Amino acid sequence: MSAVDAQALLRGHRIVPVYTPGGVEEAVAVARALLAGGIGAIEVTLRTAVAMDAIAAIARDVPGMKVGAGTVLDLAQLRDVQRAGASFAVSPGSSAELLHGAVDLGIAYLPGVATGSEVMAALAAGHRLLKLFPAQAINALELLAAWRGPFAHARFCPTGGIDAALARDYLRQSNVACLGGSWLTPADAVRAGDFARIQHLAREAVALAAD
Structure with a gap:
């Protein structure tokens, strides 16, 4: 059995908003x-008690949106998010249990990497699209440049500290397939129910990715 191709699943989705849900109705509106x-893709983090229900509601009520689960830390959570309807899962790091469990479960998975050894373990398990985290804290732009040679077949989704001003620099890297960012769902806009602003930020992000 081989790993589900996360890169193919997310092809065309160059910016993936990272969103922590405060409620189910809020999540659907976002x-x-x-x-x-x-x-057309969103990562819903498992950082609140409503996250599983939010994932299920988006998967059910927002056709056309690929919903992923973030902050997946163990195999039980991976099973739960798949049952909830997530089409992909993302971790801040990786473990052998998750690397191989995702293959066994048949769910697209972006393991978190920050070192060459972690990249090698993820590639050995069959994963080709990897979450590079925490991007800004580990000077990911330089890492991406350094890794183009030894890890020519790997593609990355940098996440962590990236905003609209930095996104273009990341998207220009040949080994970056997509990136994750929370700037599209600012907390003040979500709290105020200002979904028009979120839609506007999404439009700006799409234009930025198309440059």
Whole structure:
């Protein structure tokens, strides 16, 4: 059995908003606003008690949005997010249990990497699209340049500290397939129910990715 191709699943989705849900109805509204702005994939983090229900609601109620689960830390969570309807899963790091468990479960998985050894372990397990985290804290632009040679077949989704001003520099890297960022779902806009602003930020992000 081989790993599900996360890169193929997310092809065309160059910016993946990272969103921590405060409620189920809120999550659906955020996903609809992003989709209306041209963003077709979202990572919902498992950092609140409503996250599983939010993933299930987006998967059910927002056709056209690929919903992923972030902050997946163990195999039990991986099983749970797949049952909830997530089409992909993302981790801040990786473990042998998750690297091989994702293959066994048949779910697209972006393991978190920050070192060459972690990249090698992920590639050996069959994963080709890897979350590079925490991007800004580890000077990911230089890492991406250094890794183009030894890891020519790997593609990365840098996440962590990236905003609209930095996104273009990351997207220009030949080994970056997509990137994750929370700037599209700012907390103040979410709290205020300002989904028009989120839609506007999504449109800006789509234009930025197309440059």
